[in-house]
Amino acid sequence: MYPGQQHWAAAEVIYAAGPVAPIPAKTMIRLTNFSIDAPRWDQNTFVGRLKHFFNITDPRTVLVSEHELDRAKALVESCRAGLVPPGTSQEQLFYAKKLYDSAFHPDSGEKMNLIGRMSFQVPGGMAITGFMLQFYRSVPAVVFWQWVNQSFNALVNYTNRNAACPISLTQIGVAYVSATSTALVTAVGLNLYTKRAPPLMARWVPFAAVAAANCVNIPMMRQQELINGIMVTDEKDRELGHSRVAAAKGITQVVVSRIVMAAPGMVLLPILMERLEKLSFMKRIQVLHAPLQVMLAGGFLLFMVPVACSLFPQRCSLALSSLEPELRACIQATHGDCVPYVYFNKGL
Numbered sequence: 001m002y003p004g005q006q007h008w009a010a011a012e013v014i015y016a017a018g019p020v021a022p023i024p025a026k027t028m029i030r031l032t033n034f035s036i037d038a039p040r041w042d043q044n045t046f047v048g049r050l051k052h053f054f055n056i057t058d059p060r061t062v063l064v065s066e067h068e069l070d071r072a073k074a075l076v077e078s079c080r081a082g083l084v085p086p087g088t089s090q091e092q093l094f095y096a097k098k099l100y101d102s103a104f105h106p107d108s109g110e111k112m113n114l115i116g117r118m119s120f121q122v123p124g125g126m127a128i129t130g131f132m133l134q135f136y137r138s139v140p141a142v143v144f145w146q147w148v149n150q151s152f153n154a155l156v157n158y159t160n161r162n163a164a165c166p167i168s169l170t171q172i173g174v175a176y177v178s179a180t181s182t183a184l185v186t187a188v189g190l191n192l193y194t195k196r197a198p199p200l201m202a203r204w205v206p207f208a209a210v211a212a213a214n215c216v217n218i219p220m221m222r223q224q225e226l227i228n229g230i231m232v233t234d235e236k237d238r239e240l241g242h243s244r245v246a247a248a249k250g251i252t253q254v255v256v257s258r259i260v261m262a263a264p265g266m267v268l269l270p271i272l273m274e275r276l277e278k279l280s281f282m283k284r285i286q287v288l289h290a291p292l293q294v295m296l297a298g299g300f301l302l303f304m305v306p307v308a309c310s311l312f313p314q315r316c317s318l319a320l321s322s323l324e325p326e327l328r329a330c331i332q333a334t335h336g337d338c339v340p341y342v343y344f345n346k347g348l
């Protein structure tokens with residue numbers, strides 16, 4: 001367990017009006033030496049981040065009711081104020097934080113739409129990936145499933161953007177059309193090019209299209225960050241200014257993570273299916289090929305979503321010397337040499 005979460009103490013019982021609804025007013029317990037926002041696992045290590053993302057990308061959380069999510073948020077906010085209902089255990093607080101992190105945006109605190117949450121990547125991504133890999137032979141099927149995939153990705157990218165940088169509907173539309181066009185041109189072009197290539201090469205076309213589209217979709221959806229910069233802070237979360245360099249670093253890491261997330265399933269699964277479809281019993285159950293690919297894609301994503309999210313720290317750091325000269329000079333003029341690194345939320 002990460003230092004800072006090991007202490008659990010209830011000092012004194014007090015009477016309060018109660019935390020944010022829907023938790024009713026009642027006798028509350030004041031907590032000391034406990035921070036609900038302190039990571040349970042060390043976020044400076046890959047293993048610590050992996051445990052964290054296995055926790056908050058748990059696909060079972062998409063089945064939790066809106067009412068229970070609201071209660072989890074109320075409990076988290078109450079705990080931040082140092083108060084919890086009597087009888088609340090540490091495990092209940094950890095579970096409430098898990099639900100909060102899975103459903104509410106880390107910057108704005110607003111509830112994210114269900115389809116855009118990282119916890120929906122497995123059920124949503126497995127269906128789309130499975131069908132893209134199954135229906136890759138005809139151009140109409142390629143066009144349809146690439147369009148579905150890019151629509152899904154656009155919603156995920158918008159939902160997990162850095163909320164401190166607003167984006168207009170026009171910019172969202174341009175990003176969506178650009179990414180979808182890139183995916184379709186790549187997929188259809190490679191699909192036609194591989195007509196005479198080995199069958200396995202054609203099966204890898206969907207991955208090439210997804211990778212190319214990610215390189216367009218994410219930067220376009222978060223273009224305001226590249227234009228105006230992203231808010232950077234010091235180690236104590238004090239705001240220092242906006243940096244375009246920080247935005248470029250964060251967006252690049254997100255692009256890499258998304259491609260890594262898709263790679264194993266979309267590269268290894270075609271190899272597996274190429275061999276399985278040659279077996280006699282598989283030839284007799286062709287109707288089950290698509291459901292099988294969906295299930296196998298889900299198996300890959302179940303592990304790759306948290307792995308890909310864990311590649312880089314969520315709270316990204318950047319050396320002061322790497323910032324834009326004007327921002328660096330401003331920080332040094334205000335804080336001297338007390339801020340060697342700046343920090344920012346890179347998004348997911």
